[in-house]
Amino acid sequence: MASTAAAAPARSEWDGGVSPMGVSYGKLMMWFFLLSDAFTFSALLVTYGLVRSSHQAYQGAVDAFTFSQAYWPIPEKVFEAVPFLHGLTAPLVFVGIMTFILIMSSVTMVLAVEAGHRMDRKAVEKWMLWTILGGLAFLSCQAWEWGHFIHGAETGKAVAEGTTFFGANLAHNQYGPPDFAAFFFFITGFHGFHVFSGVCLNFLIYYNTVMGTYDRRGHYEMVEKVGLYWHFVDLVWVFVFTFFYLV
Amino acid sequence: MDHAEDNVQVNVLPPDKEKIKKLWTVAAILGAVTAVEFLIAFTMHHGPLKTAIFIGLTIVKASYIVGEFMHLRYEVKVLFWSILIPLTFVIWMLVAFIYEGIIISDLRL
Numbered sequence: 001m002a003s004t005a006a007a008a009p010a011r012s013e014w015d016g017g018v019s020p021m022g023v024s025y026g027k028l029m030m031w032f033f034l035l036s037d038a039f040t041f042s043a044l045l046v047t048y049g050l051v052r053s054s055h056q057a058y059q060g061a062v063d064a065f066t067f068s069q070a071y072w073p074i075p076e077k078v079f080e081a082v083p084f085l086h087g088l089t090a091p092l093v094f095v096g097i098m099t100f101i102l103i104m105s106s107v108t109m110v111l112a113v114e115a116g117h118r119m120d121r122k123a124v125e126k127w128m129l130w131t132i133l134g135g136l137a138f139l140s141c142q143a144w145e146w147g148h149f150i151h152g153a154e155t156g157k158a159v160a161e162g163t164t165f166f167g168a169n170l171a172h173n174q175y176g177p178p179d180f181a182a183f184f185f186f187i188t189g190f191h192g193f194h195v196f197s198g199v200c201l202n203f204l205i206y207y208n209t210v211m212g213t214y215d216r217r218g219h220y221e222m223v224e225k226v227g228l229y230w231h232f233v234d235l236v237w238v239f240v241f242t243f244f245y246l247v
Numbered sequence: 248m249d250h251a252e253d254n255v256q257v258n259v260l261p262p263d264k265e266k267i268k269k270l271w272t273v274a275a276i277l278g279a280v281t282a283v284e285f286l287i288a289f290t291m292h293h294g295p296l297k298t299a300i301f302i303g304l305t306i307v308k309a310s311y312i313v314g315e316f317m318h319l320r321y322e323v324k325v326l327f328w329s330i331l332i333p334l335t336f337v338i339w340m341l342v343a344f345i346y347e348g349i350i351i352s353d354l355r356l
């Protein structure tokens with residue numbers, strides 16, 4: 001037995017010289033980074049679930065809902081404003097627009113990756129620009145969303161000494177328990193920072209593409225790697241949209 | 248911008264029409280599922296069923312994004328499972344934390 005094994009050593013694909021996972025080192029590490037990032041975001045959203053389920057839920061009819069510190073607010077009653085349409089009640093419409101923007105920028109990113117496979121620099125430039133534009137549009141929407149949330153709605157929250165508190169900060173908010181605003185800032189803020197980093201990386205890729213770096217290198221794999229990150233940002237928003245805004 | 252071509256010979260291939268069409272189909276599916284979520288958000292009463300439907304639709308969207316856009320479906324099986332199997336820890340975390348939250352809620356009453 002031993003002698004036959006020595007004569008023809010069985011070589012596994014894990015012994016080196018090949019890529020058993022079929023991807024380059026950089027791409028593989030991007031996947032594992034995204035896996036770890038997925039755990040971070042899961043932890044945030046699951047903790048949101050824990051804190052929310054440890055608070056009282058609103059029991060009455062949805063139409064009769066009013067903001068109170070006694071129970072967790074219904075998200076569609078908090079996020080119901082749209083820019084330039086002051087006073088209009090349009091629950092979740094603006095968040096829906098943001099979701100659509102991010103999905104579209106994911107599509108333009110994957111089209112940039114497709115163009116990269118074909119070594120088509122002009123097409124990569126075009127689709128990268130659209131992706132960057134989508135990212136900036138999303139960030140602008142989020143800036144408005146935060147501004148509106150911080151400044152508050154028409155009816156504030158009555159606090160001591162007969163004064164009323166409008167909007168939200170990390171200690172108080174008019175919408176519900178303090179934890180509600182804290183989670184809003186932390187979860188959408190952490191996601192927003194990912195989008196911001198993604199826009200910076202996308203711009204770097206766009207710059208390198210224009211400078212012909214990837215043509216000289218002979219492949220556009222960097223577009224794929226950053227593309228993975230950008231799709232992940234979209235993926236996280238899909239979950240934030242469901243667990244923060246819909247449920 | 249022509250300076251890049253001066254010393255590099257690049258062979259540009261024509262667009263893969265079929266692949267691009269497929270990508271737009273996936274985008275349309277994602278948009279449609281989001282639209283359905285909106286419809287459900289304003290037509291159904293709040294409850295466990297509604298939450299379950301939302302989670303189901305979210306997983307559908309997630310699998311399209313990860314499978315098609317991030318191309319994971321077409322990667323080697325070892326890579327596919329190396330990414331998916333660790334994610335089962337999230338399910339454990341979810342069950343444990345929500346259970347804990349309900350207990351805390353009961354203790355506060």
